[in-house]
Amino acid sequence: MVFALFIFWPLARTFYLSTHGNDIFGAPSTYVGLDHYTEMLSGEFGEVLATTALFTLVSVLPAIVGALVVVLLLEARLRGVRVLRTAFALPFAFSVATASVVFAVIYNPAIGIANGLLGAVGIDRVDWLTDPSIALPAVGLATVWMNLGYNVLVLSAGVAAIPPEVVEAARLDGATGWRLATGITIPLLSPQLFFLVVVSTIHALQSFGQIHILTKGGPDDATTTLVYSIYERAFAFGSSDFGGASAQAVVLLAIMLICTAVQFGILERRVHYR
Amino acid sequence: MRRPDPGRIVVYVVLGLALIPVLFPVYYAFAGAVMGPGDLASYPPSLVPSALHWANFGDVFRSVPLGRFYLNSAVQAGVITLAQVVTSILAAYAFAFLRMPAKAATFGLFLATLMVPWEAIIIPNYLAISDWGLTRGGLTYLGLVLPFLASAFGTFLLRQAFLQFPSELRDAAVIDGCGHWRLLWRVVVPLSKPSIAAVAVYVFLSAWNQYFWPLILIRDAEYQTLQIGISQLNDAEAAQPGLVLAGVALSLLPTLAVVLFGQRYIVRGLTAGALR
Numbered sequence: 001m002v003f004a005l006f007i008f009w010p011l012a013r014t015f016y017l018s019t020h021g022n023d024i025f026g027a028p029s030t031y032v033g034l035d036h037y038t039e040m041l042s043g044e045f046g047e048v049l050a051t052t053a054l055f056t057l058v059s060v061l062p063a064i065v066g067a068l069v070v071v072l073l074l075e076a077r078l079r080g081v082r083v084l085r086t087a088f089a090l091p092f093a094f095s096v097a098t099a100s101v102v103f104a105v106i107y108n109p110a111i112g113i114a115n116g117l118l119g120a121v122g123i124d125r126v127d128w129l130t131d132p133s134i135a136l137p138a139v140g141l142a143t144v145w146m147n148l149g150y151n152v153l154v155l156s157a158g159v160a161a162i163p164p165e166v167v168e169a170a171r172l173d174g175a176t177g178w179r180l181a182t183g184i185t186i187p188l189l190s191p192q193l194f195f196l197v198v199v200s201t202i203h204a205l206q207s208f209g210q211i212h213i214l215t216k217g218g219p220d221d222a223t224t225t226l227v228y229s230i231y232e233r234a235f236a237f238g239s240s241d242f243g244g245a246s247a248q249a250v251v252l253l254a255i256m257l258i259c260t261a262v263q264f265g266i267l268e269r270r271v272h273y274r
Numbered sequence: 275m276r277r278p279d280p281g282r283i284v285v286y287v288v289l290g291l292a293l294i295p296v297l298f299p300v301y302y303a304f305a306g307a308v309m310g311p312g313d314l315a316s317y318p319p320s321l322v323p324s325a326l327h328w329a330n331f332g333d334v335f336r337s338v339p340l341g342r343f344y345l346n347s348a349v350q351a352g353v354i355t356l357a358q359v360v361t362s363i364l365a366a367y368a369f370a371f372l373r374m375p376a377k378a379a380t381f382g383l384f385l386a387t388l389m390v391p392w393e394a395i396i397i398p399n400y401l402a403i404s405d406w407g408l409t410r411g412g413l414t415y416l417g418l419v420l421p422f423l424a425s426a427f428g429t430f431l432l433r434q435a436f437l438q439f440p441s442e443l444r445d446a447a448v449i450d451g452c453g454h455w456r457l458l459w460r461v462v463v464p465l466s467k468p469s470i471a472a473v474a475v476y477v478f479l480s481a482w483n484q485y486f487w488p489l490i491l492i493r494d495a496e497y498q499t500l501q502i503g504i505s506q507l508n509d510a511e512a513a514q515p516g517l518v519l520a521g522v523a524l525s526l527l528p529t530l531a532v533v534l535f536g537q538r539y540i541v542r543g544l545t546a547g548a549l550r
Binding site: 069070074084087089091096097098099101104108111113145148153177202205206252253256 | 393400521526
């Protein structure tokens with residue numbers, strides 16, 4: 001064990017830490033000071049941040065609210081509840097890449113089923129991924145779909161951990177349906193809901209695959225979020241603006257830390273812990 | 275038998291309606307995979323294949339080396355999973371049972387790495403890995419796994435599990451002359467199997483589904499992972515959705531199996547933080 005502790009363990013840690021070094025100027029040729037940061041104060045980067053915020057909002061909230069509704073309904077002691085729960089968890093089997101490709105096929109403007117179904121009820125074709133005002137919600141919708149299964153799994157586990165006596169006592173007091181949900185289940189689920197808000201926000205800020213596959217940041221940068229912008233600057237089309245991209249990466253890191261801190265600070269107080 | 279209740283019928287109906295958008299993309303991925311070009315381009319669109327068009331699956335293999343992609347992903351995700359499970363076990367044991375200087379501070383440092391988004395440090399990692407020449411040929415595998423050989427997440431989860439380990443059992447083993455190494459592998463690990471399985475399932479799924487890192491790292495087409503391969507298939511064959519969906523369906527099989535049969539462990543691993 002001494003060997004394990006002093007050889008394997010530092011070795012693992014070295015690997016670990018070696019992957020975490022953050023050299024701001026990837027391949028530094030000249031010292032540019034804060035140029036990358038002052039450049040960010042121009043309007044373009046503000047739009048990237050706004051897009052990121054909007055994307056986070058439209059992909060996080062519906063997925064949590066939707067999963068909560070589903071899980072509360074599943075609590076109604078139905079027959080076949082296990083099958084239903086598995087069915088709602090199925091999207092979790094999709095990776096970001098496979099789900100995005102399926103949505104790319106569905107959203108296809110000419111032969112996609114989304115426009116096909118709309119057309120069948122007499123609605124005009126929608127340019128899901130090429131209309132600047134629709135592309136972001138469309139990618140957000142695909143993301144909601146990807147995350148719903150995970151949220152259902154987490155909330156179901158939370159519901160399963162609620163002591164049955166508590167629910168039984170409330171039922172004996174005459175609480176049913178809506179009152180049972182708002183008075184007992186949702187407050188007791190608050191640790192899981194809190195966890196989901198934090199994790200989903202962090203996850204949404206890091207979203208990349210669906211944007212790369214569905215829109216490549218377009219149309220007209222309408223879906224260029226912070227992480228996509230980092231990718232574009234550093235890696236896309238032979239661009240290797242590692243400096244500028246790294247400056248944006250530092251902003252990402254800062255936003256992430258602030259989000260975590262704010263969420264812990266504000267939400268923690270309102271969360272019921274058993 | 276409980277008395278029939280109109281409320282329950284409403285619940286069934288609402289759940290049924292909610293299931294449609296949730297299951298439709300799953301259904302369509304598999305139904306579309308056996309649709310011929312006629313079905314997919316028809317108007318109004320067909321929701322059910324008129325005939326089973328199995329040729330799509332053969333065409334996928336003619337378009338991209340899907341088998342090779344599978345192998346690459348299996349090597350990448352397999353190595354990462356094995357390495358993270360082993361390093362997490364060792365680190366968690368050290369944090370849970372060993373006396374060492376500045377343990378709390380080291381552990382805090384460990385947890386802090388969880389807050390660092392991978393995307394924020396991907397550039398220096400990329401530069402290092404490509405400087406070392408790990409983006410070409412067989413070395414690509416090394417480049418794919420090297421940054422992911424250890425994880426604070428697995429260490430944290432296993433440490434929590436190890437801390438709940440009854441100290442009487444440990445004392446008994448030590449009195450019987452068990453050293454740390456034997457104690458770990460003969461007593462602690464076998465009794466912590468569910469937690470270890472949870473870490474393994476979680477790590478495997480996230481490694482298998484990786485997108486950003488393989489996308490920028492891999493230069494040689496034959497070392498492409500499945501996820502990137504499917505996305506390239508979509509770019510190359512956009513005019514043939516049946517073929518693309520057949521590729522998606524084939525690539526889904528392993529994760530679908532994990533979700534259907536490993537749900538217990540997924541929930542355990544994924545909610546470890548939620549339940550505290």
